[in-house]
Amino acid sequence: xxxxxxxxxxxxxxxxxxxxxxxxxxxxxxxxxxxxxxxxxxxxxxxxxxxxxxxxxxxxxxxxxxxxxxxxxxxxxxxxxxxxxxxxxxxxxxxxxxxxxxxxxxxxxxxxxxxxxxxxxxxxxxxxxxxxxxxxxxxxxxxxxxxxxxxxxxxxxxxxxxxxxxxxxxxxxxxxxxxxxxxxxxxxxxxxxxxxxxxxxxxxxxxxxxxxxxxxxxxxxxxxxxxxxxxxxxxxxxxxxxxxxxxxxxxxxxxxxxxxxxxxxxxxxxxx
Numbered sequence: 001x002x003x004x005x006x007x008x009x010x011x012x013x014x015x016x017x018x019x020x021x022x023x024x025x026x027x028x029x030x031x032x033x034x035x036x037x038x039x040x041x042x043x044x045x046x047x048x049x050x051x052x053x054x055x056x057x058x059x060x061x062x063x064x065x066x067x068x069x070x071x072x073x074x075x076x077x078x079x080x081x082x083x084x085x086x087x088x089x090x091x092x093x094x095x096x097x098x099x100x101x102x103x104x105x106x107x108x109x110x111x112x113x114x115x116x117x118x119x120x121x122x123x124x125x126x127x128x129x130x131x132x133x134x135x136x137x138x139x140x141x142x143x144x145x146x147x148x149x150x151x152x153x154x155x156x157x158x159x160x161x162x163x164x165x166x167x168x169x170x171x172x173x174x175x176x177x178x179x180x181x182x183x184x185x186x187x188x189x190x191x192x193x194x195x196x197x198x199x200x201x202x203x204x205x206x207x208x209x210x211x212x213x214x215x216x217x218x219x220x221x222x223x224x225x226x227x228x229x230x231x232x233x234x235x236x237x238x239x240x241x242x243x244x245x246x247x248x249x250x251x252x253x254x255x256x257x258x259x260x261x262x263x264x265x266x267x268x269x270x271x272x
Contacts, residue, residue, distance in 0.1 A: 009059035051082035
């Protein structure tokens with residue numbers, strides 16, 4: 001099985017400033033992979049490169065065994081679904097009309113959605129508990145509801161790889177875990193490869209199979225959940241990264257099946 005992505009000497013710049021430098025990495029298929037690291041470390045930059053929205057300043061990127069530079073925009077979208085953290089502007093579409101746009105990579109120009117496309121949409125709305133919102137305007141939704149709609153749109157796009165940029169940002173505890181549980185099911189039930197950038201390290205520890213710590217222009221550490229020291233190693237790596245940012249120490253402790261990670265008196269918690 002080909003890797004989901006192969007990066008060979010990939011460098012990304014913002015203006016003249018290198019953000020990611022000489023990345024050499026094979027990203028496996030059919031796993032949930034969390035990207036963690038401080039603000040500005042390059043998590044979004046990496047996701048945009050993998051989504052084909054930005055091109056490397058140098059190096060080569062392959063997607064499921066094909067050179068990304070040779071893929072058309074449509075072909076790229078058939079392979080990779082990118083769900084950004086937020087959107088600018090106001091969408092004057094109902095939820096159902098918004099979600100069906102995920103079928104665009106599978107249609108010819110100006111082709112109207114087919115009956116099969118609408119069946120994809122209705123199934124996705126049912127899976128994500130959004131059927132009651134089908135005729136509501138997207139702009140009228142809450143943050144949590146709009147994130148679920150974006151995931152539903154990603155599901156109907158039916159790409160084998162899904163990239164999520166901070167899908168849990170500014171959500172409450174319940175919706176954070178609801179989003180991540182759905183992410184987990186997309187991997188285990190639908191056999192998707194999911195890369196997700198997360199600020200809350202507790203969510204990465206609970207839901208990811210693999211964690212990439214992004215820092216200093218590259219992948220500072222890779223930890224697999226099968227490693228018995230997975231939690232401790234991630235915590236130690238975060239301590240190094242955030243200590244250099246002037247933050248306090250991260251502490252990990254357990255109580256009644258809850259893992260607490262504390263950074264500068266701000267607790268993150270997950271069920272173990």
